[in-house]
Amino acid sequence: MTTAAHTDVTASPTAVGSGTAATDKFKNERVWADTPPERVAAIAKDALAALNQVILDHEVTYPEYRVLKQWLIDVGEGGEWPLFLDVFIEHSVEEVLAKSRKGTKGSIEGPYYIPGAPQLPSVATLPMRDEDRKVTPLVFSGQVTDLEGNGLAGAHVEIWHADDDGYYSQFAPHLPEWNLRGDIAVDDNGHYEITTIQPAPYQIPTDGPTGAFVAAQAAHPWRPAHLHLIVSAPGKSAVTTQLYFRGGEYVDDDVATATKPELILDPVAGEDGKNHVTYDFVLDPA
Ligand code: MBD
Ligand code: FE
Secondary structure, eight states: OOOOSOOOSSSSSOHHHHHHHHHHHHHTSOOOOOOOHHHHHHHHHHHHHHHHHHHHHHTOOHHHHHHHHHHHHHHHHTTOHHHHHHHHTHHHHHHHHHTTOOSSOOOOOOSOOOSOOOEEOSEEEOOOOTTGGGSOEEEEEEEEEETTOOBOTTOEEEEEOOOTTSOOTTSSTTSOTTTTEEEEEOOTTSEEEEEEEOOOOEEOOSSSHHHHHHHTTTOOOEEOOOEEEEEEOTTBOOEEEEEEETTOTTTTSOTTOOOOGGGEEOOEEOTTSOEEEEOOEEEOBO
């Protein structure tokens, strides 16, 4: 395996463009975890033991070790740690969280969430360009409830997804700031109806070190078409999740290992030329 030492930062949109934006976004969050030294020691010891055992099992050579070192440097310099970690590692962190939840299944957040999207009413159309309007519209409706099925007034459905070319606004310079992003306030019974467009399968950037990692294994860099959501309500535990489309490409072979059977939509093509689907969200208590 070889990795590109330098990537053109002027071309757009590129892996390095989206990677840098994702890294800048992440660095602006103040991350912190209340982890005591004993737990840090236990996790660090097991993590290093696992990696060292892989090296022994596979008889990793010095040339391979040096390529690894260069690649780790490249991931950092390319700003791709958020991308790489969210694609290959976040699903296990989510799996740990999921064990303590009864409501709607969660999935990974990924690197492209931005808080503060435009506030929209319970029946709303996401911000989109004329170009996006050429894509099949998707009317996505449902209700946010508690575990007992009571509608939750005051709930919010935050939604973000890629356009038909696989680009997320604020991670591709040619897109309007809030394209295909919104924060929907449900009605008094917890209902919402969001009009957007049918998303397409998403290819993780192939021109950076994460793409090199995938290509070096002769693997594919695709995620199935998906909607990202964070659903929240006062006094409830918010759920971060994704929804997919039955029969869609890569639904059974997601590079990010982030699909679940409960998260697959079955849209119906309406006579109005739009795809229609309902999905209800169930929130655990806080
Ligand atoms: C995505 O759109 C995504 O959802 C994840 C998890 C990783 C990279 C890009
Ligand atoms: Fe995504």
